[in-house]
Amino acid sequence: LLSGKKCTVIFQPHLFSRTKDLADGFAESLALADEVWLLPIYPARESPMPGVTSITIAEKMDQQKVKLVSREEVLKILSTEKVYENEELDVLITAGAGDIDAMVQPIKRLIEEHEH
Numbered sequence: 001l002l003s004g005k006k007c008t009v010i011f012q013p014h015l016f017s018r019t020k021d022l023a024d025g026f027a028e029s030l031a032l033a034d035e036v037w038l039l040p041i042y043p044a045r046e047s048p049m050p051g052v053t054s055i056t057i058a059e060k061m062d063q064q065k066v067k068l069v070s071r072e073e074v075l076k077i078l079s080t081e082k083v084y085e086n087e088e089l090d091v092l093i094t095a096g097a098g099d100i101d102a103m104v105q106p107i108k109r110l111i112e113e114h115e116h
Contacts, residue, residue: 005090007032007034007090007091007093008033008034008036009095010036010037010069010074010093010094010095011030011037011038011039011096012042012094012096012097012100013042013096014041014097016046019041019053019054019056019057020052020056023056023057027058027060030057031061035066035067037066037067037069037074037077038054038057038069039071039096040070041098042098042100071103074103075103075106078107078110078111084114092107092111
């Protein structure tokens with residue numbers, strides 16, 4: 001994706017129906033990243049659909065590249081020194097149409113704390 005840079009994407013699928021219909025495309029696009037952290041589906045106005053979760057996308061991807069995480073786990077991972085060793089986070093992208101935008105400032109603060 002970016003020459004010589006490790007790219008990690010934190011992706012929050014939006015809607016159960018969209019995840020079901022577009023899982024192949026999501027998996028194909030996300031596979032361009034070096035590592036993908038999948039959050040639970042943001043349901044918005046929908047009720048859960050049987051058998052449709054973030055695993056629906058993860059199963060279509062290289063298992064070495066993808067991990068299922070909660071919002072809390074993302075912040076816990078980013079608060080550990082290990083993730084910053086060897087420039088593990090060259091490029092960090094948050095993507096999704098749910099409420100992932102609320103995580104941007106907490107993520108930014110954690111990264112800034114480890115820059116010093």
